[in-house]
Amino acid sequence: MNKVLTIFGTIALDTTRTPFHTVERTLGGTATFSSISASKYVATSIVGIVGFDFPPSYLEILKSFLDVRGLIISEKEKTFHYDSSFGYDLSKRTTNKTELNVIANYQLTVPDEFIDSEYVYLANNDPVQNMNVLNLFSKPKIVICDTMDFWIINKRDEVIKMVNKVDGIILNESEAKLLFKEDNIFKCARLLNSNGPAFVVINKGENGSLLFYDNEFFPMPAYPIEILKDPTGAGDSFGGAFMGYLSQQGKIGLKTLKNAMVHGNVMGSFAIEDYGINKLVNINSDDIKKRREKYVDICSF
Ligand code: AMP
Numbered sequence: 001m002n003k004v005l006t007i008f009g010t011i012a013l014d015t016t017r018t019p020f021h022t023v024e025r026t027l028g029g030t031a032t033f034s035s036i037s038a039s040k041y042v043a044t045s046i047v048g049i050v051g052f053d054f055p056p057s058y059l060e061i062l063k064s065f066l067d068v069r070g071l072i073i074s075e076k077e078k079t080f081h082y083d084s085s086f087g088y089d090l091s092k093r094t095t096n097k098t099e100l101n102v103i104a105n106y107q108l109t110v111p112d113e114f115i116d117s118e119y120v121y122l123a124n125n126d127p128v129q130n131m132n133v134l135n136l137f138s139k140p141k142i143v144i145c146d147t148m149d150f151w152i153i154n155k156r157d158e159v160i161k162m163v164n165k166v167d168g169i170i171l172n173e174s175e176a177k178l179l180f181k182e183d184n185i186f187k188c189a190r191l192l193n194s195n196g197p198a199f200v201v202i203n204k205g206e207n208g209s210l211l212f213y214d215n216e217f218f219p220m221p222a223y224p225i226e227i228l229k230d231p232t233g234a235g236d237s238f239g240g241a242f243m244g245y246l247s248q249q250g251k252i253g254l255k256t257l258k259n260a261m262v263h264g265n266v267m268g269s270f271a272i273e274d275y276g277i278n279k280l281v282n283i284n285s286d287d288i289k290k291r292r293e294k295y296v297d298i299c300s301f
Contacts, residue, residue, distance in 0.1 A: 004117050005119040005120075005243060007031050012080045016084055019086075021275065023230070023276055027055075027062075028276055037271070038241065040244060042248050046071055049071070049073075051077045054079045069111045080099065080100060081098075082095070093232075103129075118141040122145040126155070144242075145162055147159050164196040168198060169200055171203070173203065179192075189210060199213040199252065200212040201242065203234075203235050211257055220258075223291065224298070228273070229274050245264075266295055270288075270291070
């Protein structure tokens with residue numbers, strides 16, 4: 001089966017502090033959120049590395065949704081740890097600590113079974129490692145990437161090189177602006193597009209998201225969430241669902257991309273309703289279907 005989606009990114013222990021609650025060393029990471037989200041649409045395999053301190057119960061969670069043959073457990077290093085805080089409005093995140101640990105220095109391999117994957121999602125991670133991993137696939141049909149401030153600040157040139165190699169990019173508004181030192185997101189979308197990818201998605205949190213494809217802009221609202229607990233992983237869950245849907249459809253086109261945006265918004269909205277991955281692991285296809293219908297209804301007039 002080569003119509004599989006392979007996702008590469010971080011598998012993390014997240015400490016997330018909000019004024020209402022703190023979760024310590026909970027299962028997180030960009031590959032974790034995006035691949036669990038994508039697994040609701042298509043068979044998904046995860047490629048990444050964790051350390052000796054990675055709890056076996058977290059491994060069991062990953063195994064219950066994903067093909068984990070591409071997951072390496074280091075005996076020497078600790079798992080990537082991300083510590084962040086949110087203020088009362090839960091919209092702005094402050095990074096307290098990024099402990100790269102095991103992801104700082106390693107050479108990942110992709111198992112033989114996945115190298116002919118047609119769909120590859122390079123979730124937010126070191127752009128150099130993302131490109132190294134991408135080179136291991138034989139001939140992927142659709143490749144998408146994400147990035148964040150940490151890598152834009154530390155490895156901007158490599159981020160641009162990675163953007164050049166993909167069919168699509170999904171990133172946050174603040175990251176797009178930081179990448180080009182440009183304040184207008186429409187200009188950012190054009191600049192990203194001129195660097196290679198056929199389509200660009202810029203996420204604006206509770207203000208929705210913007211798709212740029214074939215010289216057209218498509219803004220979409222966010223699904224209104226009344227009980228927001230933890231915004232961590234919203235972007236990754238959006239990206240995973242977006243890529244999962246594209247992989248299911250097997251092509252890029254305006255209609256497909258718009259529908260992928262709908263699924264991205266739906267899964268992103270679920271992710272933030274509980275801490276870490278709690279909500280994503282507890283929803284079923286009926287919950288997704290109902291929210292999608294409601295979302296389509298909200299967007300129509
Ligand atoms: P987001 O969807 O942007 O909220 O992504 C949240 C996830 O990103 C968390 O689960 C973190 O473990 C992960 N993360 C934070 N910093 C980095 C980084 N520099 N590189 C890769 N992943 C990261």
